[in-house]
Every structure is written in structure tokens, then in C-alpha cells.
Amino acid sequence: MIVMNKETLNARRLLCPLPVIRTQDKVKQLKVGDQLEVICTDPGVMQDIPAWCRINGHKVLEKKSCDHDYIIVLEVGA
Amino acid sequence: MSKQRKAVALISGGLDSMLAAKTVMEQGVHVEGINFFTGFCVEGHTHAIRDKAKAKPKRNNSLWVAEQLGIKLHIVDVIEEYKNVLINPKHGYGAYMNPCLDCKIFMVNKARQWIVENDFDFIITGEVIGQRPMSQRKATMPIVAKESGADDLLLRPLCAKNLPPTLPEREGWVDREKLHDITGRSRKPQMAMAEQFGFDDYAQPAGGCCFLTDKNYSAKLVDLWQAQGNKDYELDDVMLLKVGRHIRPQPNFKLIVAREEGEGRFLQGYKNEFISMNCLSHSGPLVLLDGSPSAEDLYLAARITARFGQGRDAEQVDMNVMNKDGSERTLQVKPLKKEEIPEEWYV
Numbered sequence: 015m016i017v018m019n020k021e022t023l024n025a026r027r028l029l030c031p032l033p034v035i036r037t038q039d040k041v042k043q044l045k046v047g048d049q050l051e052v053i054c055t056d057p058g059v060m061q062d063i064p065a066w067c068r069i070n071g072h073k074v075l076e077k078k079s080c081d082h083d084y085i086i087v088l089e090v091g092a
Numbered sequence: 093m094s095k096q097r098k099a100v101a102l103i104s105g106g107l108d109s110m111l112a113a114k115t116v117m118e119q120g121v122h123v124e125g126i127n128f129f130t131g132f133c134v135e136g137h138t139h140a141i142r143d144k145a146k147a148k149p150k151r152n153n154s155l156w157v158a159e160q161l162g163i164k165l166h167i168v169d170v171i172e173e174y175k176n177v178l179i180n181p182k183h184g185y186g187a188y189m190n191p192c193l194d195c196k197i198f199m200v201n202k203a204r205q206w207i208v209e210n211d212f213d214f215i216i217t218g219e220v221i222g223q224r225p226m227s228q229r230k231a232t233m234p235i236v237a238k239e240s241g242a243d244d245l246l247l248r249p250l251c252a253k254n255l256p257p258t259l260p261e262r263e264g265w266v267d268r269e270k271l272h273d274i275t276g277r278s279r280k281p282q283m284a285m286a287e288q289f290g291f292d293d294y295a296q297p298a299g300g301c302c303f304l305t306d307k308n309y310s311a312k313l314v315d316l317w318q319a320q321g322n323k324d325y326e327l328d329d330v331m332l333l334k335v336g337r338h339i340r341p342q343p344n345f346k347l348i349v350a351r352e353e354g355e356g357r358f359l360q361g362y363k364n365e366f367i368s369m370n371c372l373s374h375s376g377p378l379v380l381l382d383g384s385p386s387a388e389d390l391y392l393a394a395r396i397t398a399r400f401g402q403g404r405d406a407e408q409v410d411m412n413v414m415n416k417d418g419s420e421r422t423l424q425v426k427p428l429k430k431e432e433i434p435e436e437w438y439v
């Protein structure tokens with residue numbers, strides 16, 4: 015069985031587009047199928063990270079907010 | 093079979109760079125976008141900070157443009173390298189603190205490095221001759237190409253016919269005849285092209301693509317540099333200049349007064365880097381003090397802070413003062429009257 019990696023990126027306190035840039039840089043180090051959970055405080059990421067994923071062929075698995083955090087889980091595409 | 097040529101387009105989020113990229117894509121060239129984040133970009137920030145904007149989610153225009161075009165977008169953090177461009181612009185500043193010509197040279201140079209690293213063939217920008225008074229004149233076009241090191245790998249599809257043929261044109265990677273000859277400040281040709289390509293709802297930034305073309309923002313930046321005695325800055329400084337009312341009663345300190353809840357929440361994050369104040373007896377904004385205020389200055393700052401809260405007309409209010417280490421004390425102060433805050437204190 016292939017075990018995919020799941021990593022977390024803390025992008026709290028960063029304002030857009032920095033969370034997108036940090037996500038982009040982190041994804042470069044991951045493999046296809048790996049998952050990345052990005053934790054942010056700028057609500058703008060709820061639009062920007064999914065848009066970035068659509069453009070670059072990654073899949074958003076989950077989008078949620080809890081307390082003051084906005085969390086996006088994505089799966090790295092080809 | 094001829095090689096598939098690849099170009100990187102500088103995408104600002106505005107219409108011109110979008111049309112420039114599209115023009116070249118139409119000729120069968122593989123195009124990807126690149127966007128540089130200097131820290132001063134209009135995208136994001138204030139909209140993320142201020143509550144008012146919450147009702148209408150703000151899109152990132154560069155990402156939106158890339159999505160409309162169906163191309164990849166690479167966003168590059170150039171915050172550190174950009175400092176030298178802003179602090180020492182060889183070609184000077186524009187109307188405010190915008191070093192547009194040096195900025196263009198810098199970005200095209202970065203794109204030049206990027207195409208070498210990523211095996212792309214040439215660079216596209218949305219520049220139009222005569223579009224902007226300082227950086228997009230006929231005389232500046234060769235300066236950007238030369239000083240960036242891009243030389244004739246730099247193609248401006250919107251005004252290419254008014255410029256000497258570049259390598260992509262001479263080599264037949266693109267057909268010069270299908271490029272454009274737009275000049276001047278009129279937006280009509282671009283709007284017609286947008287319609288032809290079916291683009292609507294595109295962004296039309298009034299001044300430029302960054303806060304440095306904003307008069308008020310530039311005044312705050314100059315004030316910061318004057319107060320600290322040099323032109324250095326950190327990203328946090330750049331962010332804080334976008335937030336709140338800035339009031340400088342003395343050269344040695346200024347107040348940053350949150351204008352609404354969203355800004356207050358944002359400033360909260362800086363409470364262990366600045367002395368902060370908030371009113372205990374009445375509701376009012378969170379205020380950060382930047383600089384090194386004396387005990388007497390703190391008293392004045394508390395009176396100013398009180399002016400912006402619900403207790404502004406009270407005889408006395410209780411003001412909480414929190415130091416960077418978290419220690420707190422309360423000052424009892426009389427709020428300043430509106431006319432006691434001179435206009436020139438507002439940065």
C-alpha cells in the first residue's frame with residue numbers, strides 16, 4: 015500500500031498573498047498525492063488558495079474555519 | 093517539427109498584462125504567468141484587515157487573470173530584494189514614492205533569471221508606450237530591456253509594432269503582424285480587445301499596481317523613514333502603514349489607531365512588539381505606540397487615544413497601558429478635544 019504524506023503548514027498572521035506563496039513553496043517539496051493542511055488567519059485564503067489550486071492542478075479536499083483560523087486541506091496534483 | 097516555444101508573462105492582475113499574455117497564447121506559444129510580491133502590492137492586505145470588506149470577498153486579481161487565461165501562475169516573494177529598489181532607485185521616484193522604472197527593470201530581470209532556470213524562451217509584459225508618464229515612455233522601453241539584461245528576449249505584444257523587432261519576432265516564434273501598435277493613455281484599444289477575447293469584470297487599478305503610487309501611503313512611508321533617520325523597513329512596517337490612523341505628535345513616537353474591529357484584531361497581533369493602549373472605562377479602539385515615548389508622551393498618547401473612544405466627552409477616562417512584556421498599568425486622563433489635535437499630527 016502506498017502511504018501518502020500529510021503535512022501541515024502554519025501560515026497564521028500572514029496576509030494574502032503570502033499564505034499562497036508559502037503554500038506554493040511547500041507544495042514544490044511534496045509529491046503527487048501528498049496532502050497539505052494550511053492553517054491561516056487571513057480569510058482571503060478561502061478564495062485565494064482554492065484559486066491557486068485550480069490553476070495549478072491541485073485538489074482542495076477541505077475548507078473550514080474554526081475560532082480565528084481558516085484551514086484548507088489540499089492534495090497535490092500532477 | 094518545430095520546438096514548442098515557451099514564454100513567461102508578467103501578470104500584475106490588470107487588463108494590459110492579461111491581454112499581452114493572451115495575444116501571445118493565440119499564436120500557439122506556451123505561456124505561464126509570474127507575479128512578484130514586493131510587500132506593497134494592492135492585492136489582498138487591506139481587504140483582509142478591514143471588516144467592511146468582509147461582506148464582499150476580495151479576489152486576488154493575478155490569480156483571477158491566470159485562471160481566465162488558463163495558465164499557471166508563479167508568485168514570487170521578492171520582499172527582501174525589493175528593498176534596494178525602493179531605497180536606492182537609480183532612476184528616481186514617480187509622483188509619490190513609486191520607483192516605477194527601477195521596479196520594472198528589477199521585475200524583468202527577475203523574470204530573465206526565471207526563464208533561464210526554467211528553460212523558457214522569452215518574456216512578455218503588458219507595457220504600452222505612453223501609458224504611464226514615468227515608466228512607460230518610448231525612451232524608457234529600451235532602458236528596461238537593457239538594464240534588466242533581457243534585451244531582445246523582452247516582448248511587449250501590445251506595442252511591439254512601434255518598437256524594433258525582438259528575437260521572438262525575428263525567429264518567427266511569434267508573428268509580428270499579429271502583434272499590436274497601441275500607444276498613449278486611451279484605454280479604448282485595450283477595452284475593444286478585452287471584448288473581442290470575451291474578458292469582462294477585469295480589474296482597472298487607477299494609479300498603479302502598488303501602494304507606492306498612493307499619496308497617503310507614501311506620506312506615511314516618508315514619515316517612517318524620517319522618524320527612524322534611515323530608509324530601512326521591515327515587512328511589518330509596510331503592513332502597519334496600511335492599517336489605522338497614524339498620528340505623530342512628536343518626532344520620537346506615533347500612534348496607530350485602529351479604525352474598526354478588523355483593524356483592532358489585526359493590531360492585537362502586534363501587542364508584544366509595541367506599547368499598546370485601550371480604554372477601560374469606555375469602549376474605544378486599540379492603539380499601538382511606535383517609537384520610544386517618554387512617561388509624559390504616554391500621558392499625551394493616552395489623551396489622544398481617549399479622543400477616539402466613546403469616552404471622548406467624559407471628564408476623565410481610565411486608559412490601560414500595556415508594555416511589550418505584558419505588564420500593565422492604568423492612567424486616568426482627560427480626553428483631548430478635537431481642536432487640541434492639530435491637523436499636522438495626522439500623517
Ligand code: SF4
Nearest residue numbers: 191192195300301302
Ligand atoms: S506601481 Fe508599484 S509595482 Fe507597479 S511599476 Fe510602479 S513601483 Fe512597481
